[in-house]
Amino acid sequence: MNFELNPEIKAIQKEARRFAVKEILPRLEADQFKRDLVSKMGELGFFGCAFPFRYGGSDLGFLAHSVVCEEISRADSGLRSLFNLQAATVAYTIMEWGTPEVRKKYVKDLVLARKLGCTCFSEPNAGSDLASMETQIEDRGDHFLLNGSKTWISNGTVAEVAVVYATYNRDLKHKGICAVVVETDQPGWSTRETPKLGDKSSPIAEIHLNGVTAPKKNLLGEWGEGFKVAMTALDRGRISVSSGAVGLAQACIDASVEYANKRVQFGKPIAQYQLVKGAIAEMVSFTEAARLMVRRGAWMNDQDMPFSREIAMAKYFAGEAVVKAAGLAMEIHGGMGYSLELPVEKYYRDSKLYQIGEGTANIMRLLIADDALGIKKANRPRLHVPGEFRHPE
Ligand SMILES: Cc1cc2nc3c(=O)[nH]c(=O)nc-3n(C[C@H](O)[C@H](O)[C@H](O)COP(=O)(O)OP(=O)(O)OC[C@H]3O[C@@H](n4cnc5c(N)ncnc54)[C@H](O)[C@@H]3O)c2cc1C
Structure with a gap:
């Protein structure tokens, strides 16, 4: 290895x-x-x-x-x-x-970031249970028509291109879902920014689709195959999210090491006290373990191997690691952790997202446990996606 x-x-x-x-x-x-x-x-x-x-x-x-x-x-x-x-x-x-x-x-x-994108899965009544989504897609012969609402959409207020997931028949649950590319600059697409705890540089919106249209050629995958599209997107998204968790946990370590070496109490830098060392050791070990898990998941993807199980574990573990690291960073900084002068309070606010977005910690645990218990295999043969993009067009 x-x-x-x-x-x-x-x-x-x-x-x-x-x-x-x-x-x-x-x-x-x-x-x-x-x-x-x-x-x-x-x-x-x-x-x-x-x-x-x-x-x-x-x-x-x-x-x-x-x-x-x-x-x-x-x-x-x-x-x-x-x-x-x-x-x-x-x-x-x-x-x-x-x-x-x-x-x-x-x-x-x-x-190249000449255009900004957003992904619209979540809805007011469909978060973890995506198959119950309510946003409707209708085939109108020469175009698609979309009606419904989405929540918690990152880049929602600024995106020009959206991948929207919607159902053509709710009774079919996941088999009724379609994925379609929608241009946001059209009547019927309206957004409202959602105030939130952390990640302030990432705008989040509630989006209303009221008679929004998309050309037929913008369908991703086949009609009714949107859930498969979503699963591949979420696996890849989990690589980004769990890598973000590792990066933020590293920031907590960087800040804590610097502060612990500088801050003197009882005549010595606090870095010399065993309980502070213990906190640093936990942060470093959890972060390093998360990094290895995340990189393994990303590497498996690059080898064209199924990696849903490994990236779910990485996402779960990295989310726990970063929340732990942010809490310990606050502790090591004492009152200064609570101050707005240092970024540690921001790390603490930002960290919590990693247990929520791209599948909550519970949903990851369900996936991992169902696989371990033999109830449902997480790694099925790699979904066969249309692969022409790999070759010159
Ligand atoms: C900052 C931020 C950015 C986001 N960006 C996007 C985005 O760009 N696009 C998008 O579509 N969505 C986005 N989301 C939404 C995110 O994906 C959802 O919040 C997440 O999937 C959880 O859905 P929910 O909030 O409806 O919680 P719920 O599904 O209502 O869950 C509430 C709680 O119940 C638990 N729970 C639910 N079902 C089960 C179960 N079967 N077993 C055990 N526990 C369960 C959950 O784990 C959670 O703890 C974002 C969220 C945040 C906070």
Whole structure:
């Protein structure tokens, strides 16, 4: 087993770290959406690691995607969500499941961040239970018509391109779901920003679709196959999310190590007290274990192996690790952890998302336990997606 990153991945990791330190950290205080940073990340190829060259990518794979995601999240977890929206659950999903025409129209612009994307799964009455979604899609002969509401949509207020999941017949549950690419600049598409605890640089919206239309060619996969599309998108999205958790946990370690070495109490830096050392050891070990699990999942994806089980475990464990690390970082910082002067309070607020988004900790545990108990295998043969995108068109 070789755990060493290859030179190309190390180079983009270094570039992402440089960008994070030079461009993200100095502007951390203005904790809001920054379009210019997103454009720069697109231009630097951060979203394109897993994409072929002709779609603006570098063909390095999801392991590279994971490593870059980690570095960006280490600086600002809110910017990490872009790796889902400009890559995994929007652009990559369109590339895998879209017609050649649709791929050509949207993928490169998303990867280079010339356009912004969003993914619309969640609804007021359908969160973990996606198969019960209520948003309707109708085939109107020459176009699709969509009506319904979505909640908690990252990039929802700013996205120009959306992958929307909707049902044509609720009685069919997951077999009634379709996935379609929708352009948001049209009458009937309205958004309202959702105020939230953390990840402030990632705008979240409630979206109302009132007679929204999409051309027939924008269907992803077959009619009624949207649940399959969703499952592949979520597996890839979990690589981004769990990498983000590792990056944020690393930020908690960085801050805690610096503070513990500097802060003197009872005549010594607090780093010299065993209970503080114990907290640091826990943070480091949990974060390192999460990193190995996440990278294994990303690597398995790159080898074309089924990886749903491994990435569910990685997502679950990384979510627990980051919440633990953020709590310990607060503890090590004492009163300063509670202060708005240091980013530790932000880490604490941002960390909680990692137990919620892209499948909650409970949903991950169900998937892992059902697999272990022989109730339902998590890793089925890799879904056969239309693979022409791998070859020149
Ligand atoms: C910051 C943020 C960004 C997000 N971005 C997006 C996005 O871009 N696109 C999108 O579509 N969605 C997005 N989401 C929504 C997210 O995916 C959902 O919040 C998540 O799937 C959980 O759904 P829910 O909130 O409806 O919770 P619920 O499903 O109502 O769950 C509530 C609680 O019940 C538990 N629970 C539910 N079912 C079971 C069960 N069978 N067994 C045990 N426990 C169970 C859950 O684990 C959870 O603890 C985002 C959420 C957040 C917070």
